[in-house]
Amino acid sequence: MQEPSGPLKGLRVLDLTRVLAGPTCTQMLGDLGAEVFKIERPEAGDDTRGFAPPFVPKTKESAYFVGVNRNKKSVTLDIAKPEGQAIIHRMLEHCDILVENFKVGALAKYGLGWEQLKAKHPRLIYCSITGFGQTGPYAPRPGYDALIQAMGGVMSLTGEPNGTPQKVGVPVADLFAGLYGCIGILAAVNHRNATGEGQQIDIGMLDTHVAWLANQGMNYLATGENPPRLGNQHPNIAPYQEYPTKDGYIILAVGNDPTFERFCKANGLEHLLADERFATNPKRVQNRQLVTDTLTPVMKSKTTAEWIEALEALKIGCGPINTLEQVFADPHVQARNMVLELPHATGETVTVIANPVKLSATPPDYRSPPPVLGQHTEEVLGGLLGLPATEIAVLRERGIL
Numbered sequence: 001m002q003e004p005s006g007p008l009k010g011l012r013v014l015d016l017t018r019v020l021a022g023p024t025c026t027q028m029l030g031d032l033g034a035e036v037f038k039i040e041r042p043e044a045g046d047d048t049r050g051f052a053p054p055f056v057p058k059t060k061e062s063a064y065f066v067g068v069n070r071n072k073k074s075v076t077l078d079i080a081k082p083e084g085q086a087i088i089h090r091m092l093e094h095c096d097i098l099v100e101n102f103k104v105g106a107l108a109k110y111g112l113g114w115e116q117l118k119a120k121h122p123r124l125i126y127c128s129i130t131g132f133g134q135t136g137p138y139a140p141r142p143g144y145d146a147l148i149q150a151m152g153g154v155m156s157l158t159g160e161p162n163g164t165p166q167k168v169g170v171p172v173a174d175l176f177a178g179l180y181g182c183i184g185i186l187a188a189v190n191h192r193n194a195t196g197e198g199q200q201i202d203i204g205m206l207d208t209h210v211a212w213l214a215n216q217g218m219n220y221l222a223t224g225e226n227p228p229r230l231g232n233q234h235p236n237i238a239p240y241q242e243y244p245t246k247d248g249y250i251i252l253a254v255g256n257d258p259t260f261e262r263f264c265k266a267n268g269l270e271h272l273l274a275d276e277r278f279a280t281n282p283k284r285v286q287n288r289q290l291v292t293d294t295l296t297p298v299m300k301s302k303t304t305a306e307w308i309e310a311l312e313a314l315k316i317g318c319g320p321i322n323t324l325e326q327v328f329a330d331p332h333v334q335a336r337n338m339v340l341e342l343p344h345a346t347g348e349t350v351t352v353i354a355n356p357v358k359l360s361a362t363p364p365d366y367r368s369p370p371p372v373l374g375q376h377t378e379e380v381l382g383g384l385l386g387l388p389a390t391e392i393a394v395l396r397e398r399g400i401l
Contacts, residue, residue, distance in 0.1 A: 002367035004071075006033025007359070011189070012095040014088070015039060015072060016079075016112075018046040020145070020171055021129050021205065022101035023068040024178025029097070029185065030071030031355045031364040037091065037380055038072040038371070039079065042401060045373040058348045066350055066370045070342065073368075073376035076401050083400045085110050090385050092121055096192075097185060101129040104139045114200045124198040125188040129181050133204025143205045148173035152209030157216050160231045176212055177205040230288075238284035238291050242321060243299035250304050252295075253317030257281055262314050267298055342369035377401055 004010075011034040015026040023038075023046070030036040040046055046069070052062035078084040089111075092098065098117075100107055107113050114126045128134060131143015149155050149167045159166035184201035192198055210217065219227050219235055227235050232251075234240035239260075242249050254260045257280055264272050272278040272294070277287045284291050299307065304320055311318040320326070327333060337354055344350045355364035381387045381401075395401045 002365075004033045004035055004365060004367060005362070006031070006365040007362040008189075009033040011035070011097060013037065013097045013099060014091055014095040016098065016100040016102065016107070017129065018101070019048055020064075020068060020174035021177040021181070022099055023048075024175055025127070025129065025181040025185070026072065026099050027068050027070060028179070028182045028355070029099075031357075031366070033362070033365050034097070036072040037095070037376075037384075038069065038074050039077050039088070040074055040373060042076040042078055042374070042399060045074075045076070049373065056344075056348070056350050059344060059346045059350070061344070061346075061350070061370065061372070066352060069370035070352060070366065071368055072371060073380055074371035074374055075377045075380050076374035077377075078400050079110055079112065081400055083395060083398070085112065087381070087385070087400075088112060091380075092117065092124065094384055096123070096189075097125045097127065099127045099129070099181065099185070103142060104128075104130055104134055118198065118200070122198055123192060123196060125185055125192060125201070126198065127181050127185050127188075127201040127203065129177050129203040129205070131205045133207055134202045136204075138206070143173075145171035145173045145205075148205045148209050152206055153213055153217075154209065157227055157229060159229045161229050163229070165229070172212075173205050173209050176208045177203055180208045180211070233288060233292075236285060237281060238288045239295055241292070243296060245299055245302060245304045245307055247303045249321045250299065250307050251317075251319050251321060252299070252311070253319075255317060259316055260284070263311075263316055266310070266314055269298070340366060342366060344369045345372045345375055374401070 008029060011029070013026055013029050013034050013036040015022070015036050015038040017023050017026060018040075026036050026038070038046075046065060048065040048068075049062055051064040054063045055061060056063055056066050077087055079088055105113070108116060114128070117124060117126065130139070131148060132138035132141055146167050149172070150165075152173065154172075155165040155167050158168060181201065181203045184203060188199050188201055216227050216235060232242040237255060239252055239254050241252065243252050254263060260278075260281075261273060264270055277283055277290060302310070308318055308320065322330065328339060333339070338356065339351060340354045341349045341351050350369055354366075357364060378389070378392055381392055382389065392401065
C-alpha cells in the first residue's frame with residue numbers, strides 16, 4: 001500500500017461501518033488522503049461482501065463491496081469481546097476520527113459510545129450515521145435505503161402521474177447520508193484545528209433525505225400542497241422532460257424564455273410565442289400537458305442524434321437517455337477519467353468508479369484497492385500497536401481476530 005497523499009494526509013480513521021452509507025463516507029476520506037482502518041467481523045466481514053452476484057471478474061469479491069471500500073486497511077476484530085474492545089481503545093490512541101453506523105446505543109454496550117470515549121479522547125471526531133439519528137421517537141429503529149426513500153417523501157414525487165410511487169434506481173438515501181457525514185467530519189476537523197476539541201457528528205438518513213428534497217420540499221412549504229408525481233417532467237420548468245424521437249428518446253431542457261424562443265424560431269413554431277399559454281415559463285408550467293402534446297410530434301420528426309446536433313448548435317440543453325454501457329463508453333466520461341483500474345490482492349485488476357472531486361493541487365489518491373477480508377490485520381496490529389506476532393497468533397486462535 002502506497003503512502004497516503006492528499007489534503008487529509010496524516011489523519012487516521014477508525015472505520016466501524018458496513019454496507020453503504022458509512023463506507024461511502026470513509027472511502028471519501030480515504031480518497032482524500034486519510035489512513036482508514038476498516039474493522040470487520042472475523043470470517044464474515046462487511047455484509048456487502050456477500051451482496052452478490054455479481055462478483056468482480058476472477059475474484060470472490062462482490063461488485064457492491066469493491067465499489068465503496070478502496071483506500072482502506074481491513075482488520076478483522078470481534079468487538080463484542082473484551083479483548084477486541086481493548087484493541088479498539090488502543091487504536092483510538094492513534095486515530096483522529098471514528099465513523100460508525102451501528103444502531104443507536106449498540107456501541108455503548110461495548111464501551112465504545114461517544115459519551116464513554118469523549119473524556120479519554122477529547123480530540124476525537126466521532127461520526128454516527130444511523131437511519132433516524134441519535135434522538136427523536138424513531139431513533140431506535142433500523143434504517144434501510146428504501147424505507148428512508150419512502151418515509152422521506154421522494155417516492156411520493158417519483159414515478160408516472162397515474163402510476164405507483166417509485167424509489168430512485170440507486171440507493172440515494174445511503175449515499176447522501178455518507179456524503180453529509182463526510183462534510184460534517186471535514187467541518188469538525190477544521191474546528192479541531194482551531195480549538196483542539198473533538199465532537200460528535202449525528203447523521204440521520206431521514207434528516208439528510210428531507211434536506212435534499214430541495215426545490216420540491218420548498219414547493220410544498222410555499223403552498224402546503226404535496227407536489228404531484230410528474231414522471232420525467234420538471235415541477236417548475238416547461239418544457240423540461242423526455243420526448244420520443246424518430247428512433248428513441250431525448251431529454252429536452254428549456255431553462256428559460258429566451259431559450260424557448262430560440263427553440264420555436266428554429267423549428268417553425270413562431271406562432272407559439274404569440275400564444276399566452278406558451279409565452280412565459282409560468283404559463284407553460286400551468287399548461288404543461290398542452291406543451292407536451294404540442295411538442296411531441298415535432299420531436300418525433302428527427303432522430304435523437306439529429307436533435308442533439310441541432311439543439312447543441314442553438315445552445316439548448318439536451319441529451320440522450322443512456323444505458324450504463326453508453327455512460328461508461330461516453331467520450332466525455334472517459335475524458336474526465338471516471339473509471340480506473342486498481343491491482344487487487346488476488347493478482348487480478350479491478351475496475352471501479354473514480355472519485356468525482358477534481359482538486360487542482362491535491363487530487364484524490366488511489367493508493368490501494370478494496371482489501372480482502374483481514375488483509376491488513378497483522379500489519380496494523382503489529383505496526384500501529386506494536387503487538388508481537390505471538391500475541392496476534394493467540395488472539396487469532398481465540399477467535400478475536
